[in-house]
Amino acid sequence: MTTGTMTQSRKAIGAVALLALAAVLPLAVTEPSQQNFLILILMGAQMGVAWNIVGGYAGQVSLGHAVFYGIGAYTSTMLLVSLGISPWIGAVAGGLVAALFALAMGWPCFRLKGHYFAMATIAVAEIMQILVTNSDLLEGAVGLTLPMDRSGWGALIFLAKLPYYYLILGLLVLTVAVAWAIERSHIGYYFRAIKDEPEAARALGVSLTRYKLIALSVSAFLTALGGSFYAQKEMFIDPGSVFATTVSIKIALIAILGGVGTLLGPVLGAVILITIEEYSRTLFGSTGSGTDMIIYAAMIILVAVFSPSGVLGLLSDLRRHIGRRLPGGTKTAKADKLEVRP
Amino acid sequence: MNTAPLLAVDGLGKAFDGLIANRDISFIIHHGEIVGLIGPNGAGKTTLFNCLAGFHTPTSGRIAFEGRDITGSTPEAAAALGIARTFQIVRVFQSMTARENVMVGAMLRNKRVAEARERAEQELEFVGLTHRADTPASDLTVSEQKRLEVARALATEPKLILLDEVMAGLNPTEVREASQLVHRIHLRGIASIIVEHVMEGIMPIAHRMLVLDYGAKIADGTPAEIAENPAVIAAYLGE
Numbered sequence: 332m333t334t335g336t337m338t339q340s341r342k343a344i345g346a347v348a349l350l351a352l353a354a355v356l357p358l359a360v361t362e363p364s365q366q367n368f369l370i371l372i373l374m375g376a377q378m379g380v381a382w383n384i385v386g387g388y389a390g391q392v393s394l395g396h397a398v399f400y401g402i403g404a405y406t407s408t409m410l411l412v413s414l415g416i417s418p419w420i421g422a423v424a425g426g427l428v429a430a431l432f433a434l435a436m437g438w439p440c441f442r443l444k445g446h447y448f449a450m451a452t453i454a455v456a457e458i459m460q461i462l463v464t465n466s467d468l469l470e471g472a473v474g475l476t477l478p479m480d481r482s483g484w485g486a487l488i489f490l491a492k493l494p495y496y497y498l499i500l501g502l503l504v505l506t507v508a509v510a511w512a513i514e515r516s517h518i519g520y521y522f523r524a525i526k527d528e529p530e531a532a533r534a535l536g537v538s539l540t541r542y543k544l545i546a547l548s549v550s551a552f553l554t555a556l557g558g559s560f561y562a563q564k565e566m567f568i569d570p571g572s573v574f575a576t577t578v579s580i581k582i583a584l585i586a587i588l589g590g591v592g593t594l595l596g597p598v599l600g601a602v603i604l605i606t607i608e609e610y611s612r613t614l615f616g617s618t619g620s621g622t623d624m625i626i627y628a629a630m631i632i633l634v635a636v637f638s639p640s641g642v643l644g645l646l647s648d649l650r651r652h653i654g655r656r657l658p659g660g661t662k663t664a665k666a667d668k669l670e671v672r673p
Numbered sequence: 674m675n676t677a678p679l680l681a682v683d684g685l686g687k688a689f690d691g692l693i694a695n696r697d698i699s700f701i702i703h704h705g706e707i708v709g710l711i712g713p714n715g716a717g718k719t720t721l722f723n724c725l726a727g728f729h730t731p732t733s734g735r736i737a738f739e740g741r742d743i744t745g746s747t748p749e750a751a752a753a754l755g756i757a758r759t760f761q762i763v764r765v766f767q768s769m770t771a772r773e774n775v776m777v778g779a780m781l782r783n784k785r786v787a788e789a790r791e792r793a794e795q796e797l798e799f800v801g802l803t804h805r806a807d808t809p810a811s812d813l814t815v816s817e818q819k820r821l822e823v824a825r826a827l828a829t830e831p832k833l834i835l836l837d838e839v840m841a842g843l844n845p846t847e848v849r850e851a852s853q854l855v856h857r858i859h860l861r862g863i864a865s866i867i868v869e870h871v872m873e874g875i876m877p878i879a880h881r882m883l884v885l886d887y888g889a890k891i892a893d894g895t896p897a898e899i900a901e902n903p904a905v906i907a908a909y910l911g912e
């Protein structure tokens with residue numbers, strides 16, 4: 332038990348240090364384009380952590396999360412544009428709409444298992460994109476533009492990058508906190524049980540449908556908040572930017588790349604993926620449209636072949652390997668080894 | 674007090690697209706009883722387990738648990754009522770430690786993680802796996818994984834536990850330990866139905882034996898009666 336408590340407190344110290352670093356980072360990075368880069372990383376991390384709740388912990392791989400992202404973006408934007416409702420309320424409304432949508436789509440889709448579930452989620456997202464593209468009410472393919480004349484914390488529209496940075500940092504902290512709370516509660520144990528052995532979980536009284544729906548709707552709620560943030564930051568949304576298949580793949584890939592089913596794996600995944608993505612964008616410019624898809628594909632192949640548990644899994648393997656080779660080793664490596672073979 | 678038997682099965686039948694796996698099976702299980710369920714391969718033992726635990730819906734017949742009709746209920750409902758099971762091919766949660774496996778079982782009655790952990794410690798001790806509590810379930814031996822499944826099932830606080838070949842593949846010492854474990858489960862007042870091919874493991878401890886052949890019940894009696902029953906001998910050895 333003492334080693335467990337020690338790991339817990341060490342993790343807590345690490346998290347606080349990471350958060351403090353993130354909070355003071357804009358003092359060093361003052362260039363707006365670089366601040367924008369940091370915002371993109373935090374946005375990616377937030378979606379990855381949200382996806383991980385259903386795709387990582389509960390093992391239900393969704394490749395249609397753009398549907399929740401888009402619902403969040405469109406709900407808050409429509410409420411702001413047509414009714415003048417503050418995006419603070421609009422984002423929560425978007426989250427609730429996305430959660431309800433998740434319950435409605437999960438009910439039939441969770442009758443399918445594994446790859447078939449993933450394919451169904453792609454279909455749902457594609458249908459949604461087509462519906463929105465052809466909807467007059469939502470301005471179809473033209474998209475929605477946020478009012479430029481309003482700014483400040485009420486309308487969540489800013490000229491500077493810094494407020495957006497702290498806003499998305501706050502949203503990421505909230506998302507991680509929800510994932511952490513789930514991980515530590517009985518719900519987290521049930522998610523992992525469902526992922527490992529669904530039939531055995533049922534025999535222990537776990538309702539698969541109920542807990543899969545909880546996972547999907549919580550994940551959808553948080554993903555929608557990310558979508559609302561995207562709309563506020565870009566001040567323009569269209570079906571191609573928030574409902575696109577590439578968005579779905581990016582969300583899943585960030586978590587898979589970093590390490591599924593781990594609390595901070597998706598954050599690491601976002602740092603890596605967004606960095607590569609942004610560098611390729613400056614390297615190839617607009618002629619390189621489509622390079623992001625090539626990068627995603629390459630990433631998927633690399634992860635699948637070399638490290639199915641993601642970069643975080645690779646790192647802990649490496650640490651264990653080093654700990655074994657050096658007789659002194661590090662304390663953590665020793666502790667890991669002890670846990671495996673007591 | 675409840676006078677209904679713990680489990681009453683009446684005329685149970687199960688067919689898969691014309692293949693009849695169980696036909697017209699009736700029997701009663703009393704509180705705390707140890708009942709062996711034997712029969713040649715393909716006799717329908719596991720199908721019967723799946724019907725009792727809610728994994729299959731019977732094609733005909735009735736299952737009553739403590740006087741309540743539970744025919745065609747879901748596995749999770751059966752677990753909540755007090756029917757626990759293990760699997761013939763072990764299904765431990767591979768990514769979890771032994772302790773966490775048992776905690777998932779304990780959470781059926783108590784969702785608080787700290788209390789589930791305490792409960793898990795007790796059950797791990799009961800099956801003799803305390804020293805393996807922090808070991809990933811995937812690193813346990815098959816014999817240990819089978820005991821882990823028993824601990825996990827017991828953590829759900831069942832009134833009836835269905836044990837599917839917990840002694841298969843064990844060495845003689847381990848078989849004796851497994852028999853003792855079943856007896857200690859009985860001492861806790863929990864009834865058990867045990868599918869088993871290992872006769873030296875089941876015969877000494879069973880209060881009663883049920884014998885299936887070609888999906889039908891061919892005998893029901895004490896182990897001594899069963900051993901001399903001509904129909905049972907014929908089923909095992911041929912005419």
